[in-house]
Amino acid sequence: MPLLVTDYSWTQTESTVYIHVPLKGAKAATVDIVSTDEYLKVHYPPYLFEAFLVEPVHDDRSSAKIGNGVAVITLPKRTNRIWEHLMIPTENKKEIRKRALLKYQEKLSSESKSKGEKQRTEKKYALETMMKLEKEERDSIQKMKDAERKRITAELDAWQLRRRQKAEEEQVKLHSQRENQNKPQAKTEKQEHRKTSEREFKKKKPDLPAPRTSGNIQVTFTPRVFPTALRESRVQEEEEWLYKQAEARRAVNANVEMLKDQKEENMNPDWLKDKGDKYFAIGDYLSAVNAYNLAIQLNRKMPALYSNRAACHLKLRNLHKAIEDSSQALDLLTPPVAANQAARARAHVRRGSAFCQLQLYAEGLQDFQAALKIDCHNEALQADTQKIRDIIQGTAVNPETQ
Structure with a gap:
């Protein structure tokens, strides 16, 4: 039973109540x-304060x-007037408490829904913004492609135009040569002089080297780990992912090398559990912890390993580790069936003992x-449970729970 707080105080104005x-x-x-329009609860185990408000x-x-060791609750009144009493003298407190808690749960549910709706709206806005940016980037790339295509097309049209003009010039020249051949050739001194000059120029023309032979140059590129194009990738995130993968591989290789050095019987988790149990029986708790640690590395699905290691930590006063191992054992002991009743009871007792030694008696209870x-x-379990109840209610001294 919780302890009711009676040494509270309250003041008021016409518009506000202070508790x-x-x-x-x-x-x-x-x-x-917990605060509603007609009910107020302040709970800090094992103490409880409740107020059933007048208005x-x-x-x-x-x-x-x-x-400073006090909770100050400010409650604005709905009607501006002075109250004669803070709480109503009624016997129907259970119904008021139930109605107030239901209203408070509905309020929390409404806030959770509104918060979820807000998060969905923000995600939708972020997605739309990202899609808009990607579309703008694609449009920009498409514009660059279109401009490059237009430039190449213009150059190709200019080249084809020059080729047609050259072909027309060749045809005109050939046609004039044919016409000249049909006419009687009257060679003048000027034509003879031009031919003589051309022959002399050809004789003086230096010999040019032959054209160089053609060849192919092979170019190879280092393949990317990620198939995404570089302009669309996130280089920093990719490098971070690769670094974490390398660290994980090193850790796995280290564990494998450590296990390779063990003897064949040390690779059996059941044998290691029995070895840890023997160490625990003779009081060598550190050796027992080491045996359970190696067994857990080999098989992480045996709840007895975590429960027994919790017992060792409890003896060594490693209370937080005892709580963690007991919780892990309870997680593995699901679903609760008759076959694992004893194991679940031991795990609950060991975690409860650790809570009590940390003076967290409500959790231990x-x-x-x-x-x-x-x-x-x-x-014995009934007696220990009653002792913890007495401590919470202040009627007993702190016992040394198991």
């Missing part, structure tokens, strides 16, 4: 505040501040109650 709830050393992260308030404008549901006739 001061002492936190009794609780951290801000562990304080749970409704604006829950959407309410606020809470936590600091939950694990011991879960173990008690599995093994309800265990008298």
Whole structure:
């Protein structure tokens, strides 16, 4: 049962109510505040404060501040007048609490839906923006291609025009030569002189070297790891991915080399579990942890390895590691069936013991109650569970739980 807070205080104005709830050393992260228009709850285990308000308030404008060991809740009134009492003297508190919690859950669900809708809208906008940028980039590339195509087409048309003009000139020249051949050739001194000059020029013309032979140059390029074109790729992300892949391969190779050095029996996780159990029995908890570690590297699906390693960490006062290993064992012990009842009970007790040694008694009580549901006739488990309840209620001193 939670402990009710009675040493609270409250003040008011015509428009606002201020409630001061002492936190009794609780951290801000562990304080749970629920506020509706007619109900207020401040819960920090094992303490609980509830207020069934006389008149409704604006829950959407309410606020809470936590600091200096006190929680200050500000509640704007719906009607501007002075209250004679803070809470209503009614016996129907259970119904009011149920109605208020349902309203609070609906509010949280509505906020979650609106938040999800906002995220979907933002993703849609980002996708549309990305598609727009990609379309602009494609249009720009297409414009460059069209301009290059036009330039090449213009050059080709100019080349074809020059070729046709040259062919026409050749035809005109050939036609004039044929006409000259049909006429009587009257050689004048001027023609003789021109031919003589041409022959002398040919004699003086130097010999030119022969044209160079043609050849092919082979060019090869290093293939890209990613098939995406470079202009469309994300080079930084690709390099980061390649680096992580290389690190993962090195880690796997290191584990393989370490396991190669082991003897043949050390490669059997069942044999290593038995070895760890023997070390635990004689009190050599560090050696037991090492044996369980090597067995887990060989088989990560055996819940007994995590549960037994949690027991070793519990003995070595590595409480957070004990909680982590017990939780991993419980995850593997699903679904809950009759065959794994004893293993689940042990994992709950070990995690609950670690919570209690960390003075997290509420969490520890939950694990011991879960173990008690599995093994309800265990008298020692019943006694430990009652001791934790007494600690939470302040009627007993801190016991050394198992």
